[in-house]
Amino acid sequence: MRHATAIAGRYCGALAVCAAIALCALYVARPTAAQDRPRTDTVANASNASPIYGVTIPPGYRDWKMIAVDELVIGKLDQLRAQLGNDIAIEAIKNGKLPFPDGAIIAALHWDRVPSEDNNKVLDGPFPGAQSFVVGSAANVQFMVKDSKKYAATGGWGFADFKDGKPGDEALHQACFPCHQPAKAHDYVFARFAPAP
Amino acid sequence: MRHATAIAGRYCGALAVCAAIALCALYVARPTAAQDRPRTDTVANASNASPIYGVTIPPGYRDWKMIAVDELVIGKLDQLRAQLGNDIAIEAIKNGKLPFPDGAIIAALHWDRVPSEDNNKVLDGPFPGAQSFVVGSAANVQFMVKDSKKYAATGGWGFADFKDGKPGDEALHQACFPCHQPAKAHDYVFARFAPAP
Numbered sequence: 001m002r003h004a005t006a007i008a009g010r011y012c013g014a015l016a017v018c019a020a021i022a023l024c025a026l027y028v029a030r031p032t033a034a035q036d037r038p039r040t041d042t043v044a045n046a047s048n049a050s051p052i053y054g055v056t057i058p059p060g061y062r063d064w065k066m067i068a069v070d071e072l073v074i075g076k077l078d079q080l081r082a083q084l085g086n087d088i089a090i091e092a093i094k095n096g097k098l099p100f101p102d103g104a105i106i107a108a109l110h111w112d113r114v115p116s117e118d119n120n121k122v123l124d125g126p127f128p129g130a131q132s133f134v135v136g137s138a139a140n141v142q143f144m145v146k147d148s149k150k151y152a153a154t155g156g157w158g159f160a161d162f163k164d165g166k167p168g169d170e171a172l173h174q175a176c177f178p179c180h181q182p183a184k185a186h187d188y189v190f191a192r193f194a195p196a197p
Numbered sequence: 198m199r200h201a202t203a204i205a206g207r208y209c210g211a212l213a214v215c216a217a218i219a220l221c222a223l224y225v226a227r228p229t230a231a232q233d234r235p236r237t238d239t240v241a242n243a244s245n246a247s248p249i250y251g252v253t254i255p256p257g258y259r260d261w262k263m264i265a266v267d268e269l270v271i272g273k274l275d276q277l278r279a280q281l282g283n284d285i286a287i288e289a290i291k292n293g294k295l296p297f298p299d300g301a302i303i304a305a306l307h308w309d310r311v312p313s314e315d316n317n318k319v320l321d322g323p324f325p326g327a328q329s330f331v332v333g334s335a336a337n338v339q340f341m342v343k344d345s346k347k348y349a350a351t352g353g354w355g356f357a358d359f360k361d362g363k364p365g366d367e368a369l370h371q372a373c374f375p376c377h378q379p380a381k382a383h384d385y386v387f388a389r390f391a392p393a394p
Contacts, residue, residue, distance in 0.1 A: 062393040063287075069266040069279050071310065071330040074320070082266050082279065082391075090260075109394050113268065119387060122379045123271070133268040138394035162394070182319045190316060194279075196259040197306050197335035197359070 050160035051170040055145050057162055058086070061107045065090045068194040071113065080113045080135050083191045089146075099156065099187040104146040106189065111135035139163070144180075144189070155180070155188045247357035248367040252342050254359055255283070258304045262287045265391040268310065277310045277332050280388045286343075296353065296384040301343040303386065308332035336360070341377075341386070352377070352385045 049056045064084035072079045085093060089104035112135070119132035140163040148156040159176035161168040180188040246253045261281035269276050282290060286301035309332070316329035337360040345353040356373035358365040377385040 063262050065260050066263045066279060066281065068332055069277050069308075070313070070332070071268065071277065072327070073330075074324050074327040080266050080268065082263060084263065109391070111266075111391060111394065116267070118379075122376065122387075126376075127271050130269070130271040133270075134389075135265055135267070135391045138392045141394035179319065179323075182315075190319075192331075194306070194308060194332045195335045197308065197338040 048165065048167065050143075050158075050162075050167040050173055052173045053145075053151065053154075053158035053160060055143055055158050055160035057141070057160075057165065058105055058107070058143065058145075061086075061105075061141075061143070062109075064107060066194070067093055067106065068191050070191075072110075078113045079110045079139055080133065081111070082109045083107065084109065093189070093191070093193045099148075100146045100189070102146055102148055102156075106144045106191070108142040108144075108191075110139040110141065112137045112139055140168075155184070157188055245362065245364065247340075247355075247359075247364040247370055249370045250342075250348065250351075250355035250357060252340055252355050252357035254338070254357075254362065255302055255304070255340065255342075258283075258302075258338075258340070259306075261304060263391070264290055264303065265388050267388075269307075275310045276307045276336055277330065278308070279306045280304065281306065290386070290388070290390045296345075297343045297386070299343050299345055299353075303341045303388070305339040305341075305388075307336040307338065309334045309336055337365075352381070354385055 047056070061084060064086055067083040067085050067090070069080070069082045072081060084107045086103075086105045088101055089106050092098065092100045092104055093106075113133050114136035116132040116134045119134070120130065123130035123132060140161060142162070143160040145151075145158045145160070146156055147158060151158045154177040157177070157180070159173055161172055161176070167173075177188075180190070183190045186192075244253070258281060261283055264280040264282050264287070266277070266279045269278060281304045283300075283302045285298055286303050289295065289297045289301055290303075310330050311333035313329040313331045316331070317327065320327035320329060337358060339359070340357040342348075342355045342357070343353055344355060348355045351374040354374070354377070356370055358369055358373070364370075374385075377387070380387045383389075
């Protein structure tokens with residue numbers, strides 16, 4: 001049985017990102033419209049695609065450009081997070097061109113936040129009590145893929161959540177769009193482009 | 198007079214990143230070897246290059262690929278941070294090919310960590326007490342540029358710290374290399390490549 005905080009972490013991970021499946025047929029395993037989605041995720045899981053939306057992991061997403069970083073704390077869950085975007089998503093969010101065009105994909109990468117003893121040893125001399133936290137184990141990764149026609153029923157976005165390369169279940173994915181609705185004014189995307197210092 | 202925590206934040210920012218100036222003449226304003234460095238930073242500041250090392254802000258660094266993210270807490274200072282790398286740096290750190298080759302550049306972007314009231318409102322329903330922290334104001338950005346000949350006296354790396362586009366003073370930059378020496382076994386770079394979830 002999945003631990004409650006793990007569910008919370010995956011569910012709320014969607015807060016940091018939003019991507020609707022657009023024309024990215026390459027990344028969509030099944031050409032199923034949201035309104036025609038199957039009521040079981042068996043087939044989707046078998047193909048490593050997310051239930052409801054049929055989104056698979058976009059090859060090379062780890063190399064995408066960075067949108068922003070954040071931290072989420074829910075009880076004992078404490079994560080460092082980063083949102084990356086493909087070129088279409090970056091172009092849109094960087095320049096405030098909303099809604100995101102079809103083809104935009106946003107990835108939300110989540111890791112456990114852990115103290116760095118190595119860094120703290122170095123810091124302790126000049127800055128006693130300083131604390132460095134770095135990324136620990138990878139928790140999960142989520143995607144929002146924009147396709148304004150295919151995902152018309154969910155704001156133009158298709159959602160996906162993966163842990164260890166496997167998509168979460170249908171119940172998890174049913175929570176994605178409702179969670180993102182408060183961000184409707186920003187095309188359902190919570191993340192903002194972090195300024196260059 | 199610069200506030201102590203600001204100094205701490207810029208000094209310790211180096212913990213999260215390390216890049217030695219290599220063959221990136223494009224990004225190095227002055228062809229001055231570390232051992233021949235000027236004793237005043239007036240000229241360097243006038244040219245927007247870092248004192249001692251003569252490193253300027255690499256154009257387009259905000260679009261580089263992400264190495265990792267972290268958080269640093271020193272007293273009231275609390276920052277969310279990200280390290281990005283140019284293609285040479287990413288290729289090396291991603292595949293564990295150390296030392297970094299000449300031409301590698303690593304950027305460390307630092308922002309104030311601030312609570313997101315918008316996110317917390319959304320979270321509060323399903324997860325009472327949950328806390329979301331996002332990037333606030335940009336604090337500073339640091340660079341490590343690898344040039345094993347030019348910067349032979351400092352582990353092959355040249356360092357730079359900028360706030361609002363202006364380099365910090367010489368005293369600040371004198372702290373860079375000593376701070377990174379504990380990471381010698383990882384070619385003076387503290388950051389590790391964050392795994393793809």
